[in-house]
Every structure is written in structure tokens, then in C-alpha cells.
Amino acid sequence: MTVNWPSQDDLLKWLKSDLNNWGRWGKDDQKGTLNHLSSEKTLQALSLVEEGVTVSCARPIEFAASVDVPKPPQHFMVTAGDRYRKGEGVDRQVAMDYFGLIFHGHTVTHIDSLAHFFWDGETYNGRSSSVVSVQDGATEFDVMAATGGIVTKGVLVDAPLLRGVDYIERGDGVGRADIEAAEREHGVKVEQGDVLLLRTGQLGRREVTGPVDVNVDGSSGPSPDILPLLHERGVAVMGSDTGNDVGPNPYERFSNPVHQVGIVGLGLWILDNAWLDDLAEACKQRGKWEFMISILPLKMPTVTGSPVNPMVIF
Amino acid sequence: MTVNWPSQDDLLKWLKSDLNNWGRWGKDDQKGTLNHLSSEKTLQALSLVEEGVTVSCARPIEFAASVDVPKPPQHFMVTAGDRYRKGEGVDRQVAMDYFGLIFHGHTVTHIDSLAHFFWDGETYNGRSSSVVSVQDGATEFDVMAATGGIVTKGVLVDAPLLRGVDYIERGDGVGRADIEAAEREHGVKVEQGDVLLLRTGQLGRREVTGPVDVNVDGSSGPSPDILPLLHERGVAVMGSDTGNDVGPNPYERFSNPVHQVGIVGLGLWILDNAWLDDLAEACKQRGKWEFMISILPLKMPTVTGSPVNPMVIF
């Protein structure tokens, strides 16, 4: 399968009119597609739980640099345990640490807030991009809008399983056809307020074959042809086991069409680098690709997203 | 009420024998009291949900220094939106940031892993404290043991409400008597696998009256006399809206008895600086102090805990 690229003009039209949600939830809205969440939706998600079994969709954070982690996370001990010895009798024995990271990129499981991308100097809902400033960070559209919790129904589209391959190649994408195949073959339905997870197998494969430079070797990810479906159905969060844009792409103006149309136009919350291999296995075992999922971003005012540990409950 | 301080000898006996869980779950156990969690427990928690309403128990992370935040969190933009202008036509417009923090302390909502405290050169389960080293971090007992997700029943003991006061004073603690009063008066039951939340009102009061130096002005928190109850009942996680030790305390050898006996002896997972005022209000409105709660620590190997956004669902 090759990506079914929409034309650049289509993308521009989607961004500016067809899929554009500016003003839909008020001129001061900060939540975008999280407005599709609801208590009813949360209750629906809970009703899917049968076993009480949890499956994490986060990849462990690595503190080492690599070709796709040029600025690695930091971890420093502020105090540690190897300074103590039994019998030496210092009573207050404690360990503390500092960690820090740039979570955006291609390896850390994280959610993007609506402050992550702009188009022509504007954010989602038509504010000036200057509301996200070098000095003060995201004075609007920070991750706080999601920190009331995303607890809803999740749907996994396991594209390699549906296509009968081991993984989706870099340069190929998971498109509308894959989602519709999942609906047809796995009996799921992408609905308003859902977290839609698209599996390519790419992140799992990275563990095996090693990191690559995405700018050189490209990436799998969601095809931009899914954007209208996301809008029609009212998807709350779209995620995958990639950085969520297929590379390279044919556009002159769009570097990251899913992020650019999705975040700026739809106000779409995107989950990058989710770890979906364990979830895929759990779904396959059960023959069940719908579930309750919780995504609980850290409460960080002015930050453009958050590392998360999305948790599915079967 | 004044704290009912156990004797130092009692604490030592609890730590070393009476409440000691070393070996209980195998000599290589890393989970401690999270072994009390179970699928049945998760299902029990879900059965408490009626409305689909979420309440966050996290305090927003502040990036400013203050008297109780001497080493403040960091937030730097790697790229930002105030560099763009409408009509200038740079198409890839993106914001990214770095954040870093020492989450232990008295202001950030976080969970302690079992690597956070030692006693006489030993960790929980009797390993040398040197497994938590300055160079490699927590090579055992890191937060990874909790990253499968804590999704279970929670119980709130709203001590000020029960006592008819606005808040528990610094220097005073929430003790066994408060928990038993909650069970008696609010119809709750602290059971195996629960997250037990003790509210003092202290963190909310900090918002109003400002930060203080805990080493000078003391702190409210759980009284160490609750430790046997935690053990008897099989509490999975104990948390409060404090740093979780009353200060000052009368002991010569124990600086933080709840942490020292709890973490090292019981293998207790502790939730520090939870934001419980919104939850207390929600419980009071509903006359219901038991609920489903999810705590989803970040997947950070070698780190001694994680900032979290604990989420209650009614």
C-alpha cells in the first residue's frame, strides 16, 4: 500500500474551512477535540472492562543519546544510596533525583498540547502564535487543558495485522482504508470522544533494528487522508507508535500535515510514540480492539504537552 | 488532637519485624505493597463509578523558586511561536520545550518508589542501599515497578471535615483515630489494595498563606501510628496533601518515620503532595468517600519516583 496523499490544496482547505473547528466551542476554547469527551463516554468506556487487567502504552524513557535522540533526557541524583554502609549509623538515608527532557520527538511517549504547532502565525482557534513565547512558554493552549484527565473509549487499528505484514514500512502510512478495514474486520467503531490508536509496529521495530535518523530514513505514521474521518467521527485523541507524520511527504508547504491540519485546524490532541505492541498482543489474544483507556498528562502550566503513561484496562 | 507518637523502639520493631514485608513476595520483589493490587480490586473500583466524572488530585507544577522550593523546576523553550508573524510564510511553525525537576520535596504531586529511603544501608527487601547509586540511579526499586498502572479503589479520610476544623495544624497529624472515625462516620472501609488518601488541608492552605520552610515551621501529615493499620489492611498506596511526615518529631533516629518504616519496612508506595481539596469537595457533595482512582507514573527506569496526576472517577 502506498500513501493516498491528499493534494496540498485539499490540506489547505481542510485546515482553513472544511475541518476547521475555530470558534466551534467558543472563542476562548483551549480544549479542541477534548470537547468530544463526556461523562457518558467515560461510562461507556468503563462498560467495556471485563477483567480488570491493565496494559501500559508507554515506552520506557531512555536517558542515552542516539541518532533520533540528539538531545537526550537528563537524570541526576541529588543524593543516593551508595554513600551508606550497614552499621555506619547515619539515620537519614535517602535518595532523590532530578530528571529533565525534551519530550517532543520520536521516542518519548507523550501528548502534544494545542500549543505545539502553528500555521502562518496562528494557533488553533485563531490566536497569534505569539501566545507561545520563548520567555513565558505556552500562555495559552498549554497541556493544562488536558489535565482533567482523558478517560474514554480507545480503539486500536492494528494495521500490520490487518494487512498481514510484520510492520508498516517507513514512508508508508496508516490511512482511512486501514481504519475502515478495522471497523469491518475487527468489529470496532470509531466514535465521538474516542482515542484512536494506529499501530505501525515501527517503534517496536526500532528496539530490534536500532534507531534511525527520521529526517533521512523517513517514518511511517498516520496518512493525512484520515483527517476528514477524525473530524466526522469526533475523535478526541489520535495516536500511534510513530511521531505521527509520514516522511518524506510530497508537499511544498506542509512538513507535518497531520500535526499542522490536525492541531491547528481541528484542535486535535495527538499522542506520539505510544508503545502499542503489548496492546496489540493483548487485543489479538482477546479478539477485542476496543477498550477503556486513561491518559493523564502532568499538570504543567505553560508546557506544550506532557510525557504520559497511557493505560488500557481490559 | 496531638500526635500519638509511637515509641522509637516500637518504630524499630515495626521496621525490622512486626510490619516488615521483606521476603513476603519473594527475595527479588520490587513491588512491595503494590502486590496488594489485583484485577479483582480494579473491577471493584470500577464498580464504584456512577457518573463518569473525573477529579484530578495533582497540584500544578510551579516553575518558580520559593522557600519550600529552593531548587525550582526548569522550563525552557526549544522553539516557540513568538518568532512567527502572519503573512511571513514560514510554513513549519512549531513550539517545543524542555522541562526538568526534582519532584521529591513538599510541592510537586508525586509518587515515591521504594528506592527513595533506606535504613542502615539497606533498602526494602534487604538489598544494599548501594543499588541506588549516584552514577546509575536506582538500578533496583525504581518507579518502573509501578508503571503497569495503579488502578484501584481509593478512600479519602477528610480529617478537617471529621474534626470540624478548617485544616490540620502543622505539627499535628492525621492518625489511626481519624481513619477509624472516617470508617465509622463516612461508611468507608480501608481494604487490601486501596489507595488511602489522608487530607490535612495543608497544601490548599499554602496557596492562601504562602509557602513556609518546613524545616522551621513543621508540617502536618500522617501520624506514624497509622503504620500498623496500613499493614493490617494491606494498603497499596498511602498519600496525603503533605510531604507525608509530621514535623518536628520526637525521635532521635527517625527523621521521617512514615517514610522510613513505610518504604523500607513495608515496601509502601507513598503519594506526596496530592491535591485533595477538589476531591474533598466532590466527596462531600456526594456523601461518598470511596471511588475509583488511577495513578499512572511515567515509565522512567532508574528514577526514584515520578510526578503524577492521580485521577479519581466518580
Add this chain to the structure above:
Amino acid sequence: MTVNWPSQDDLLKWLKSDLNNWGRWGKDDQKGTLNHLSSEKTLQALSLVEEGVTVSCARPIEFAASVDVPKPPQHFMVTAGDRYRKGEGVDRQVAMDYFGLIFHGHTVTHIDSLAHFFWDGETYNGRSSSVVSVQDGATEFDVMAATGGIVTKGVLVDAPLLRGVDYIERGDGVGRADIEAAEREHGVKVEQGDVLLLRTGQLGRREVTGPVDVNVDGSSGPSPDILPLLHERGVAVMGSDTGNDVGPNPYERFSNPVHQVGIVGLGLWILDNAWLDDLAEACKQRGKWEFMISILPLKMPTVTGSPVNPMVIF
């Protein structure tokens, strides 16, 4: 003495024409007033040395937060010595650390590069201020232009000594009259290529009376009326024991006139928060206020200055 404030129109005229050095040393010049340095000047400075005695003009970097250090420097050990014991026989025993800091501000002795201030979207020499970007740092006018070394003659104007006071009050400045008094009374001469040091006593006083919020309590510093003298004489570097602008000031448009006219207009290199009390004592003892001085910024491409340890040799 009160500050002899030039009019805002004068400042604007100085910035844009009278004292403006744009193009003076070529359109690609990155060095500004460091062009006044020369080998002859270095030899002149050496000829002042009689004793071989060094005096440091740096204040120790503090890693603690305070009212004028809201974002404190960081220091983490990567490995340390308290993990070892005599007789335990681990042979590779080493300590390493990480330090990091925002050096600009009011406490760290540092030199500003010409990338530190802009005026109306332009840098020194008339480039767009966008050459200093959030993503890439100072792609021009970084501190590299000074890393060939500033080894030249220094002159100390000890304003409190000249005025017979203990220190210059916050809100008051060291002006042209003080410099001329020093020339008259101390037999010095401010010449081309000099490092001109203006002492107020403010930083030393901070050690005694504690930090203040400069935005509230104001600051001493060089009066902007010295700018023409700096230009006439060809001063290479101007420094003081302050953040180098008197606060508050009467201007509508200039927040930091010395920095704004100095850096942007003259291409002036400014040394902030120099520790001048030891030097003042050494000068007074010798009755000699001219000396050799070395300022050796770290070689940090894209950085807007550098912490330094300026060294005087008598």
C-alpha cells in the same frame, strides 16, 4: 550626587548616529569595541606589572535561589566520593559533575556578547535581531568574538572612595564626573582599548545586607552620561559591580540605556557583576588604579556571553 540623565532624544541620537559604530569595522564585524584592543595595548598593560600579584574580579557563583536569583544555577554530581571507603578496594574512584546557569542577571560575574540586546529588531551593526534565535541561539554576535582573549590595561574608578562615601546608593549612578575625578585625583587616564571598571560597592554590600529585588529596590550602576566618553576614548570593555544600568530610570523607551545604546549602538562589551572590592583595596594600598587585566570568556559558540573570572595583575 544624583544621576545626570541625558534626554531620551539624546540617547536615541547617540544610539543611531553620534556614538553609532555600525560599519566602522566592516559590515561583517562581530567584535565591536574589542576592535580597540591591540598587541601594543597588551604590551602597554604588561608594562604596568611590577609585582606579579594577581587579584580576581569574580564573585563566587552561588547555587542557591534568592530574590535576585529566581532561577538559580544548577550543580549535580554525576559521580562522587562519598560512595567509597578506605579498604573497600574499588580502584577507579572518581568525582564528576554537571553545572548549568543563566549567567545574565545581577549576581554572576559575566561578560555580555553583542547578541544580548537589540533595538527595534536590530543588533549591533544593523543585522536583524532574528540572528539570535530561540532554536539556534546567537548565530551571530555570540561570545566567540571575545574568546581570543581580552588582555589589556584596566582602570578602576572607585566612586565611593572618590566621593568619600561607603557605597553608591541604589538609584544613584557612577557618571562622567566620577571618571573625570578619578583621572584628576588618581592620575589615571581612560584610553583606547582599556577595560574601564566602575566601582559602586553595591555587590559587596549585597553580601552584608542581603539580596534585593532590583526591579523594586533599584540599582546603582554606570550613568548613561558616560556613553559619549566611552566612545571618545575607545573603551574596549566597560564593567562594574552592578548589572550596569541604574534603576529606576526616567525613560519611556529605554529600560537599560547603557546596554541598549552601548551594545547595540557602540558594539560595547559589558562586564556585569564584577567583584571590585578586593581590587579597590589592592589599588588603594598601592595608590595605583591602572593595571593589567585579563578576561578570558569560555569558547561557547551561539552563547550570548560567558561567566568569567577577570584577573588583574599588579
Add this chain to the structure above:
Amino acid sequence: MTVNWPSQDDLLKWLKSDLNNWGRWGKDDQKGTLNHLSSEKTLQALSLVEEGVTVSCARPIEFAASVDVPKPPQHFMVTAGDRYRKGEGVDRQVAMDYFGLIFHGHTVTHIDSLAHFFWDGETYNGRSSSVVSVQDGATEFDVMAATGGIVTKGVLVDAPLLRGVDYIERGDGVGRADIEAAEREHGVKVEQGDVLLLRTGQLGRREVTGPVDVNVDGSSGPSPDILPLLHERGVAVMGSDTGNDVGPNPYERFSNPVHQVGIVGLGLWILDNAWLDDLAEACKQRGKWEFMISILPLKMPTVTGSPVNPMVIF
């Protein structure tokens, strides 16, 4: 030439007795070989200056990760210039940044303080290594002891030039024979209080052939057979364009013999990763391998060294 490795027993004897300076300058001494500095020495150095020409011996700090920089320096803008446009009229236009780094390693030009290495739980001068703690840093033997300034005579031993090769191979070292050859052929004399610089050409070659993993590919550096000469002559600082230990080495107990005997036994100050190619060229042009040199470490209490920009003046 192959390295003339002393026996391990010799190294131990040197460390503990023959070259041991413990107590030589008092039991509280923090300066070690910097005690060899003197005003006379500084004056001698100045007398070598003829031209007033400076040559920097620092390599630019790189903020990118590479195989020998696994934990790269950090650089973040706190505010930047690309947010401004001419004519928009925001008057306070400023750029500020944060930088941070682990300077120890194989790429950053830095000086080691005496807190950098230990032997059998002890520091130079026989203190417990625990004076350098994970929590408080170097409470003794920090870099402060050098911040009065190192301004003295320098001698360059240009080993490739003396041997008629382009560079010294990894695994080979610069030894006593090279130093004696320099004295014989270049007319220099290594004397008390000198900064002795040994050039291998390795750092310059790294610019051309790229970084390598020193633990795999080894390193050139000073041979440990120079340690007695350093002691006899009273060298104040020894540096080279390497990490200053030849690798691999044949010892069971010594991982870094020059650092271990040098720092712990002699109290030797070591300059790592100096950039010596420009200096070598300047020396060759002049037929002069002795000069004045200034090394001015940052005033950082509790830090185990400092990045520096060593400056030679001809």
C-alpha cells in the same frame, strides 16, 4: 615509540611515598602543585612576552552529542531575538540563555580540581573521599583553590614535531623522553611553577577524522613515566590535547594512572583537552616553545574543576 610503562608497584610507591605531597604544604592544603606558583614566576612569565599576541588553547564547546560526548552540553534560550521585528516597537529587546555541561570527559577544555580523583577512599592530602559528596559536591578540593589565577610560564612539548610525525597514535604516549628531547632540541627548560603542555595532535585529528569511543579505540596522552619528572621539577599544571591518560593501559589497579598518581599523590592540577594546534603553529613560527600562559577557572564553589580558555601571550 611505545609507552614506557612503569610497573604497577612503582606507581603505587610513587602514589604513596616517592612522589607523595601529602602534608608538604600543611595538613589543610587545598592547592597541591599550585603551591609552586609565585609572583616571581608570574614576573618571569611576563618577561617572556615580546609581541603582545594572544593564542587561545581552548576548543569550542560543542552542544551536540557524539560517540565521545554521550551526555552533551545544554544550551537553551531564555529569551531571543527572532521574536522581534523592526517597526513593531517593543523597546526592551533582549536575549538571554542557559548553558550547562559535564565538562569532564574527552572534548571540553577544562581543568580538574583535586576533587576529581580518589584512591582507596582518600583524596590528595589524605582526607576521606567523602568530602566530595553527591549532595554537597566538593566541600574540599573544589576548583576555588585555583581561582586566584594561574598566570605563569608555559612550556610546549610538541611531540609530533619532535618525532617527525603528524600525530601521536592512540595507545602511544608522550613520555619523559619527549620532554627531554624538547629541552635538548627546543632549548626549553621545565621548571618549578610551569604549566607543562604536551601535544599529541589527537584533538586536532578528531576534527578531521571524527570522534571515537575512547574506551574502545584508546587514547594518546601523557605516559605515566613523566610523573617523577613532574615532581622533581615542581610542575604546577600538566596539560595536553587529550583526556590525559593513555588507553588502554596494562595495569590491573590503575585505570587512569596519570590522574590517580598525579591528582591524589602529587596534588597535580591537570588541564584536559587543551587545543594545542594553534599554539604549536605559533611556537614553530617563532622557534620559541616557552611563553606566558593564563588559566582562569570560574569561581565555582563545590565544583570539581572548570571549563577554561587558557591564553598564551607571546
